[in-house]
Amino acid sequence: MPAPRSRPHNPHGRAGARRDSQELSREEHKELTRQALLRSALRLLSRNSFDSISLREVTREAGITPTAFYRHFDDMEELGLVLVEESFGSLRGMLREARSNPDIFNDVIRRSVEVLVAHVRSHEAHMRFIARERHGGVRRIRRAIAREVDLVTTELALDLAVFPVVGKWGIEDRRLLADLIVELMVGVAADMVDAEPGEHAAVAQRSERQLRLIMVGAANWRAGYLGRDRQ
Amino acid sequence: MPAPRSRPHNPHGRAGARRDSQELSREEHKELTRQALLRSALRLLSRNSFDSISLREVTREAGITPTAFYRHFDDMEELGLVLVEESFGSLRGMLREARSNPDIFNDVIRRSVEVLVAHVRSHEAHMRFIARERHGGVRRIRRAIAREVDLVTTELALDLAVFPVVGKWGIEDRRLLADLIVELMVGVAADMVDAEPGEHAAVAQRSERQLRLIMVGAANWRAGYLGRDRQ
DNA sequence: CGTTTGAGTTAACATATGTGTACTGTGCCA
DNA sequence: TGGCACAGTACACATATGTTAACTCAAACG
Numbered sequence: 063m064p065a066p067r068s069r070p071h072n073p074h075g076r077a078g079a080r081r082d083s084q085e086l087s088r089e090e091h092k093e094l095t096r097q098a099l100l101r102s103a104l105r106l107l108s109r110n111s112f113d114s115i116s117l118r119e120v121t122r123e124a125g126i127t128p129t130a131f132y133r134h135f136d137d138m139e140e141l142g143l144v145l146v147e148e149s150f151g152s153l154r155g156m157l158r159e160a161r162s163n164p165d166i167f168n169d170v171i172r173r174s175v176e177v178l179v180a181h182v183r184s185h186e187a188h189m190r191f192i193a194r195e196r197h198g199g200v201r202r203i204r205r206a207i208a209r210e211v212d213l214v215t216t217e218l219a220l221d222l223a224v225f226p227v228v229g230k231w232g233i234e235d236r237r238l239l240a241d242l243i244v245e246l247m248v249g250v251a252a253d254m255v256d257a258e259p260g261e262h263a264a265v266a267q268r269s270e271r272q273l274r275l276i277m278v279g280a281a282n283w284r285a286g287y288l289g290r291d292r293q
Numbered sequence: 294m295p296a297p298r299s300r301p302h303n304p305h306g307r308a309g310a311r312r313d314s315q316e317l318s319r320e321e322h323k324e325l326t327r328q329a330l331l332r333s334a335l336r337l338l339s340r341n342s343f344d345s346i347s348l349r350e351v352t353r354e355a356g357i358t359p360t361a362f363y364r365h366f367d368d369m370e371e372l373g374l375v376l377v378e379e380s381f382g383s384l385r386g387m388l389r390e391a392r393s394n395p396d397i398f399n400d401v402i403r404r405s406v407e408v409l410v411a412h413v414r415s416h417e418a419h420m421r422f423i424a425r426e427r428h429g430g431v432r433r434i435r436r437a438i439a440r441e442v443d444l445v446t447t448e449l450a451l452d453l454a455v456f457p458v459v460g461k462w463g464i465e466d467r468r469l470l471a472d473l474i475v476e477l478m479v480g481v482a483a484d485m486v487d488a489e490p491g492e493h494a495a496v497a498q499r500s501e502r503q504l505r506l507i508m509v510g511a512a513n514w515r516a517g518y519l520g521r522d523r524q
Numbered sequence: 525c526g527t528t529t530g531a532g533t534t535a536a537c538a539t540a541t542g543t544g545t546a547c548t549g550t551g552c553c554a
Numbered sequence: 555t556g557g558c559a560c561a562g563t564a565c566a567c568a569t570a571t572g573t574t575a576a577c578t579c580a581a582a583c584g
Contacts, residue, residue: 077348109343109430110341110344110430111342111343111344111345111429111430111431113341113345114342114344114345114430116513193428194428194429194430196428197425197428197483197487198342198423198425198429199340199341199342199345199426199428200342204487208487236501237463238499238506239506241503242477242498242503242506242507243475245477245480246473246476246477249476249480252428256428256439268469268472271469271471272469272473275469275470275473275507275510275514276473276506276507276510276511278509278510278513278514279506279507279508279509279510279511279513280506280510281513282338282509282510282512283506283509
């Protein structure tokens with residue numbers, strides 16, 4: 063018995079990571095290891111896809127026993143759904159904010175891209191997770207992400223009403239445009255998390271120009287949804 | 294011993310799937326089980342992501358023993374890379390063809406979308422695989438897909454030279470546009486494999502309109518890459 | 525201050541995985 | 555026709571997984 067069972071409990075093994083049990087209430091502690099689990103999952107998810115990482119890996123990374131996992135989540139899937147929520151938590155509000163103050167419509171584009179870029183930078187792991195699982199292997203997670211993306215699209219479609227030309231379109235057509243824009247932005251986020259940090263600026267600039275091109279198309283769009291373009 | 298070991302070899306268990314060993318040469322047979330492995334993998338990949346399916350699952354589905362796998366591929370990864378090749382095999386040629394005959398430029402759009410939709414329909418499993426693994430968990434596969442997408446983009450950028458307005462742009466700007474278009478198309482394919490077959494037409498129509506909007510933007514684009522849109 | 529609660533532990537289970545080694549038996553070629 | 559190549563098999567291995575059951579022991583509560 064080289065290491066006698068003299069450490070028969072040691073709670074908050076690494077989970078707390080800040081300080082020991084001192085001056086932390088019981089539920090504060092629980093919340094802390096819950097966060098540790100989420101962050102551990104996120105770290106593993108930057109290398110592997112969701113349905114290939116195991117419950118045991120996550121707990122190992124978080125510094126707790128496999129069985130303790132069940133104190134926090136029923137399932138790995140449940141943890142994944144929380145990650146989806148987290149990922150879209152702040153983004154939606156920030157994007158809407160970037161679109162308000164419609165002083166100069168031109169700048170709305172640049173600001174939206176800036177917000178997205180900033181969000182990708184500060185929530186890189188989350189966004190990589192979203193990009194990876196958007197069409198990934200776990201049905202419920204795919205659905206959850208689709209729902210969130212849909213919300214963003216719907217909001218954008220509504221906000222587009224204040225734009226000069228587009229504002230006169232029907233909601234259907236504005237949704238079409240919103241869909242195009244959101245799709246582009248998701249693509250940008252996906253490209254960015256795969257790119258080197260040094261390339262972020264280039265990706266951002268490219269997508270800004272593409273967004274601008276779309277807006278030119280919108281400004282010159284006519285004759286409704288079946289309008290022929292005037293090549 | 295209810296089932297005595299009286300079946301001590303039985304090659305082509307299910308792999309052949311057509312007929313028994315009769316009238317099939319040795320290497321024809323090998324090719325057949327190779328195909329069986331690829332198709333089995335593809336079937337599993339419609340439900341799970343690549344790095345979560347196991348070698349054993351694939352062989353089980355194909356009707357051979359796990360160890361026989363190594364007669365065909367070194368690795369699951371190698372099998373994955375073959376799937377990437379297969380997925381882009383016919384698509385690229387068909388797309389280029391759809392863009393040739395630039396009689397009426399307007400129709401090029403509709404025809405391109407048609408080709409894509411047809412390809413998605415006839416290669417649904419492959420396209421789902423691509424959509425799923427484009428940002429998926431396995432590095433080398435991601436890279437391989439990126440390379441293929443890049444080729445498609447480059448080809449499109451070149452072909453855009455024959456269009457009336459866009460043709461006068463520099464290659465850089467044409468690549469920007471090509472990139473936008475390809476990104477949209479990949480998104481369409483991804484949406485389509487997730488959608489019910491009944492919705493295919495709607496998705497196709499939506500994307501065609503979006504593509505048209507982009508072309509309107511291109512037609513009215515001016516003052517180079519920093520041009521301000523004329524809202 | 526004694527009791528209860530519950531986050532975390534250890535131990536054990538049935539089952540799954542990738543891969544090595546040794547085999548078998550048939551299609552093919554000399 | 556005899557022998558070899560080799561696609562496929564059987565068996566074994568170390569290791570990994572999800573989950574159950576019974577526990578410990580400190581914080582929170584009466």
